[in-house]
Amino acid sequence: MPVWHSDLDAAKAAAQLTGRPILLYTWSPG
Amino acid sequence: MDAVTYPSAQTETFLSSRFECVKVSVADKGPEARAAVRGYRHLWAPGFVVFSQRGEELRRFLGYQAPREFIAELTVALGKVRMLHRDPAGAFEAFREVADLEPPAPVTPEAIYWAGVAAYQRDGEDLDFLREYWDELRIRFPDSRWWVAADVY
Numbered sequence: 001m002p003v004w005h006s007d008l009d010a011a012k013a014a015a016q017l018t019g020r021p022i023l024l025y026t027w028s029p030g
Numbered sequence: 031m032d033a034v035t036y037p038s039a040q041t042e043t044f045l046s047s048r049f050e051c052v053k054v055s056v057a058d059k060g061p062e063a064r065a066a067v068r069g070y071r072h073l074w075a076p077g078f079v080v081f082s083q084r085g086e087e088l089r090r091f092l093g094y095q096a097p098r099e100f101i102a103e104l105t106v107a108l109g110k111v112r113m114l115h116r117d118p119a120g121a122f123e124a125f126r127e128v129a130d131l132e133p134p135a136p137v138t139p140e141a142i143y144w145a146g147v148a149a150y151q152r153d154g155e156d157l158d159f160l161r162e163y164w165d166e167l168r169i170r171f172p173d174s175r176w177w178v179a180a181d182v183y
Binding site for chain 1: 031032036042045046048049050051052053054055056057062063065067075076077078079080081082083085088104107108111
């Protein structure tokens with residue numbers, strides 16, 4: 001499974017390092 | 031998504047190698063979750079937003095996505111990232127990957143549209159190239175809104 005960040009800022013910081021774009025997935029538990 | 035699409039090997043490999051992924055529950059009222067979706071919340075879930083490495087929003091879509099359709103949507107987003115980075119040749123490859131899917135994915139007409147734009151930028155901004163690629167929309171997807179968008183040329 002891919003590593004899922006729970007924080008958009010953390011994903012942006014990771015994206016700066018890896019050069020990858022960001023996918024934000026919002027889901028509903030119910 | 032969590033039952034079918036994300037566990038599939040195809041999706042896992044694609045996401046792991048090409049995206050930084052953020053997962054937020056719309057029911058999570060914590061500050062991190064609220065901050066993550068502020069300004070990007072959809073009216074419905076599941077929702078997806080793709081950003082460039084620099085944080086520019088490039089694509090939104092929503093609703094359940096089967097693995098093949100999900101990867102097609104994200105491949106179009108990757109093409110737009112490459113266009114943003116002034117890599118029209120790389121963008122063209124991404125868009126054509128989706129344009130050439132058989133059977134076509136729902137996002138295929140849009141991919142053909144953008145492939146034309148990328149080819150136009152790659153090949154010296156000659157409108158004849160644009161017409162050549164967009165003519166594929168007229169032939170294959172004449173009822174598509176992307177052909178309506180292209181028909182002006």
